[in-house]
Amino acid sequence: MPLTLKEAKKRIQKLREDVVFHEKKYYIENDPQISDYEFDMLIKELINLERQFPELITPESPTQRVGEQPLEGFASVEHSTPMLSLDNCYTMEELREFEERIRKIIPTEKIAYVAELKIDGLGISVIYRDGKFAQAITRGDGLRGDDVTANVKTIRSFPLAIPQSGELEVRGEIYLPFPSFRKINRRRENEDLPLFVNPRNAAAGSIRLLDPKEVAARMLDVFLYTLFVEGEEKESQWQNLQTMKKLGLKINPHSRRCSSLDAVISYYREWKERRDALDYDVDGIVIKVDSVEQQRLLGSTAKFPRWAISFKFPARQATTRIKDIVVQVGRTGALTPVAVLEPVKLSGTTISRSTLHNEDEIRRKDIRVGDFVLIERSGDVIPKVVLVMKEKRTGREIPFAFPKICPVCHTEVFRPEDEAVSRCINPSCPAKLKESLLHYSSRRAMNIETLGVALVNQLLEKHLVQTIPDLYALSYEDLVNLDRMGPKSSQNLLDEIEKSKVMDLDRLIYALGIRFVGERTAQAIASHFRDLDSLSKAPPEELIQIEDVGPKVAESIVFFFHQPKNTTLLDKLREVGVNSFSQAEASSEEGPLSGQTFVLTGKLAQFSREEARKEIEQRGGTVTSTVSRKTDYVIAGAEPGAKLEKAQKLGVPVLDEKNFLALISF
Ligand code: IVH
Numbered sequence: 075m076p077l078t079l080k081e082a083k084k085r086i087q088k089l090r091e092d093v094v095f096h097e098k099k100y101y102i103e104n105d106p107q108i109s110d111y112e113f114d115m116l117i118k119e120l121i122n123l124e125r126q127f128p129e130l131i132t133p134e135s136p137t138q139r140v141g142e143q144p145l146e147g148f149a150s151v152e153h154s155t156p157m158l159s160l161d162n163c164y165t166m167e168e169l170r171e172f173e174e175r176i177r178k179i180i181p182t183e184k185i186a187y188v189a190e191l192k193i194d195g196l197g198i199s200v201i202y203r204d205g206k207f208a209q210a211i212t213r214g215d216g217l218r219g220d221d222v223t224a225n226v227k228t229i230r231s232f233p234l235a236i237p238q239s240g241e242l243e244v245r246g247e248i249y250l251p252f253p254s255f256r257k258i259n260r261r262r263e264n265e266d267l268p269l270f271v272n273p274r275n276a277a278a279g280s281i282r283l284l285d286p287k288e289v290a291a292r293m294l295d296v297f298l299y300t301l302f303v304e305g306e307e308k309e310s311q312w313q314n315l316q317t318m319k320k321l322g323l324k325i326n327p328h329s330r331r332c333s334s335l336d337a338v339i340s341y342y343r344e345w346k347e348r349r350d351a352l353d354y355d356v357d358g359i360v361i362k363v364d365s366v367e368q369q370r371l372l373g374s375t376a377k378f379p380r381w382a383i384s385f386k387f388p389a390r391q392a393t394t395r396i397k398d399i400v401v402q403v404g405r406t407g408a409l410t411p412v413a414v415l416e417p418v419k420l421s422g423t424t425i426s427r428s429t430l431h432n433e434d435e436i437r438r439k440d441i442r443v444g445d446f447v448l449i450e451r452s453g454d455v456i457p458k459v460v461l462v463m464k465e466k467r468t469g470r471e472i473p474f475a476f477p478k479i480c481p482v483c484h485t486e487v488f489r490p491e492d493e494a495v496s497r498c499i500n501p502s503c504p505a506k507l508k509e510s511l512l513h514y515s516s517r518r519a520m521n522i523e524t525l526g527v528a529l530v531n532q533l534l535e536k537h538l539v540q541t542i543p544d545l546y547a548l549s550y551e552d553l554v555n556l557d558r559m560g561p562k563s564s565q566n567l568l569d570e571i572e573k574s575k576v577m578d579l580d581r582l583i584y585a586l587g588i589r590f591v592g593e594r595t596a597q598a599i600a601s602h603f604r605d606l607d608s609l610s611k612a613p614p615e616e617l618i619q620i621e622d623v624g625p626k627v628a629e630s631i632v633f634f635f636h637q638p639k640n641t642t643l644l645d646k647l648r649e650v651g652v653n654s655f656s657q658a659e660a661s662s663e664e665g666p667l668s669g670q671t672f673v674l675t676g677k678l679a680q681f682s683r684e685e686a687r688k689e690i691e692q693r694g695g696t697v698t699s700t701v702s703r704k705t706d707y708v709i710a711g712a713e714p715g716a717k718l719e720k721a722q723k724l725g726v727p728v729l730d731e732k733n734f735l736a737l738i739s740f
Pocket of ligand 1: 158160190191192193195196197198246247299379382384
């Protein structure tokens with residue numbers, strides 16, 4: 075029964091309250107009360123209701139974070155008061171000098187401080203008007219910044235509404251947590267895009283994207299540290315932090331009120347050691363005079379306030395020697411030079427390798443084998459060579475000649491004029507095969523987890539596997555005699571390989587390792603096509619209709635499916651029973667379900683997936699792995715996955731097990 079307008083209003087109100095409550099628990103207080111799935115269901119219900127009753131949508135609804143339209147650019151906006159920068163210091167002595175400068179201006183009073191972590195992100199100013207998120211401006215040159223409201227609104231740690239009338243401005247730091255940074259770079263690597271060097275660059279790049287939907291996917295976060303409220307002034311920085319917290323604005327939980335400079339020094343020492351345990355990058359601490367009255371007395375220079383300073387942590391750098399430079403060959407044939415280092419300790423871990431990125435980077439920095447180099451680790455990012463210590467050269471260092479042939483298969487390498495990367499052009503290069511196998515079986519692709527590097531090496535050495543489909547011909551006897559394989563692990567691997575045959579289409583598309591096709595693109599492609607056959611025949615014009623697929627990606631897909639080597643690969647995968655291919659033969663049986671397409675998700679009590687599939691196919695129906703508008707029914711068992719959500723989004727009817735039984739009982 076559809077809801078009346080009045081009922082819908084009530085339900086929408088309740089859903090919004092619940093969503094806002096759980097967003098606060100999850101994003102601000104780091105204390106989730108319900109599962110992600112339950113939370114998603116609340117959002118879904120709200121979206122559905124708002125779709126039915128668009129007149130009830132308000133800008134503060136939690137569904138309105140992400141605008142539909144990409145932006146044209148960013149308007150330049152003046153800050154209410156300049157966003158100053160901070161003076162820096164690096165030693166205890168310099169810190170004491172900071173206090174002495176303060177004492178000269180305020181000689182008689184006791185000075186208390188607030189010590190905060192210095193978050194390595196980008197400064198932002200956000201204005202709330204009458205309790206509503208109104209505008210977000212980047213720091214810019216301190217006087218003017220860019221209006222990035224639509225993008226910042228996607229950050230879930232910002233409440234869209236707060237209990238405060240009038241105008242309120244908060245300032246803070248937008249940052250990218252390490253797990254999100256790793257995720258973004260993993261995706262970029264899969265899509266063959268250049269990687270972000272560190273989380274700050276990734277955050278800065280993300281906030282300047284023109285499509286808020288893409289920004290939302292970047293999972294940025296924020297810590298706020300400055301508060302201005304129209305007509306109200308709190309007494310101290312500490313009170314400001316507590317007020318922000320009460321208003322539901324996200325502050326860093328590790329700030330500390332310090333009654334003396336010695337207490338500040340203890341805070342510094344403590345966090346110099348503990349910073350590696352945080353899941354975001356901090357490059358020092360910020361010390362602020364707590365009293366607002368004292369801050370006013372101290373005032374500012376043109377650039378910095380005199381009441382605050384940052385005390386930087388030592389850079390995570392070390393010097394070591396390059397013993398060798400080796401070249402690795404990736405799945406796409408890309409050659410990456412890697413420095414083999416004399417092992418050195420750097421913030422708790424021993425570093426023995428460092429990527430040198432590409433040929434140009436080696437030339438630019440003039441890196442030679444035997445050189446002493448300064449390496450640096452920012453956050454938990456892979457260490458990089460900052461510079462060569464040329465003064466330490468003996469004359470025996472050897473310049474590196476970038477190989478003209480693949481170090482693994484000795485085929486010629488090719489470097490397009492406009493690219494920095496050289497690639498091995500041999501389609502059957504064993505290095506490519508090894509990486510392709512590892513990619514195919516990886517958790518997010520076909521999930522054959524037992525197949526690790528050591529095992530793949532053995533399978534290749536013993537010629538048990540020469541192409542991906544050979545995995546499906548492996549026998550128990552082939553496996554059980556390999557190093558570190560026993561009866562149980564062999565059987566596990568065979569089971570995982572078998573299970574991969576019914577893996578969803580999106581995962582198979584991703585697993586094929588088509589250039590520029592990462593997980594997200596694979597999902598978008600899979601929801602457009604019923605099976606791999608239709609995808610393989612799709613012309614570029616059809617492909618570019620898909621979200622996430624531009625001309626470059628479309629061209630790469632078409633190129634992939636036209637290579638004879640890949641046609642053979644797909645034929646073989648079909649032969650061995652990987653079932654994301656057209657099920658035309660199976661569904662040619664005539665029956666009550668003829669012409670109807672089903673997708674299965676979750677666990678059914680009475681059938682395994684395969685049994686359910688057979689029941690449908692015997693009655694003439696077709697089972698596919700991806701929900702699209704062409705799907706007739708989704709059958710959802712217990713713990714259904716994202717397919718259920720997708721079905722609800724697309725309005726595809728969903729049957730539970732009881733309804734499914736009724737359907738096949740005819
Ligand atoms: S206070 C007038 N507090 O560091 C006071 N800044 O190098 C201005 N930053 O521009 C800033 N964490 O973007 C403050 N806890 C913190 C901070 C912080 C990071 C950034 C901020 C500032 C830059 C100065």
